[in-house]
Amino acid sequence: MNKSDLMAALKDNSDIGRQEAEKVVNLFFQTIEDALRDGERVEIRGFGSFTVNHYKSYTGRNPKTGEQIRVPSKKLPFFKVGKELKEKVDY
Amino acid sequence: MSFTKAQLVASAMIETGFTRRKSAEVVESLLAILKGALESGEDVLISGFGKFCVNQKQERRGRNPATGDQMMLRPRKVVTFKCAGKLKALLNK
Numbered sequence: 001m002n003k004s005d006l007m008a009a010l011k012d013n014s015d016i017g018r019q020e021a022e023k024v025v026n027l028f029f030q031t032i033e034d035a036l037r038d039g040e041r042v043e044i045r046g047f048g049s050f051t052v053n054h055y056k057s058y059t060g061r062n063p064k065t066g067e068q069i070r071v072p073s074k075k076l077p078f079f080k081v082g083k084e085l086k087e088k089v090d091y
Numbered sequence: 092m093s094f095t096k097a098q099l100v101a102s103a104m105i106e107t108g109f110t111r112r113k114s115a116e117v118v119e120s121l122l123a124i125l126k127g128a129l130e131s132g133e134d135v136l137i138s139g140f141g142k143f144c145v146n147q148k149q150e151r152r153g154r155n156p157a158t159g160d161q162m163m164l165r166p167r168k169v170v171t172f173k174c175a176g177k178l179k180a181l182l183n184k
Contacts, residue, residue, distance in 0.1 A: 001128045002136045014120040020107050024117050027106050029140045031099055037181055041093035047122050075182040079172030088130045090168045
């Protein structure tokens, strides 16, 4: 399923227009992105929570050439699956 | 304070002009669709945001970390999230 499938399904399921469905779906992910960018945690009960994890820089190796490289510190989003979704997926 | 569903509903309300009730309904419906897709084993790809994948895990021998007892973990399905390059770039700006 991709974003446009999601929009189409939302339109059919909740009796709203195509444009409104597009707006809501875009807004949903945009809002989560904005919150994460501000370093905020996002929690959606039953679905899961998003947090930003900080990773320190480390010296890695290119596995192909064996060459040492410094991997810079970075931030990555982390999604923890909510209880309800976890149980639903693994029945 | 973390960002929650109530705030999502509120911003949907402002953006679309729906009533609060309608907004809540639509957001719930959106979540239900996402959950339904994952429940049926389907991956959900949101370009620019990331991908929610359903992975099949094999049975393995595990340990209860509190007691040290060995036990078999049954085969199970888990949801993982792989972030898109665009989102990663946004966070590291």
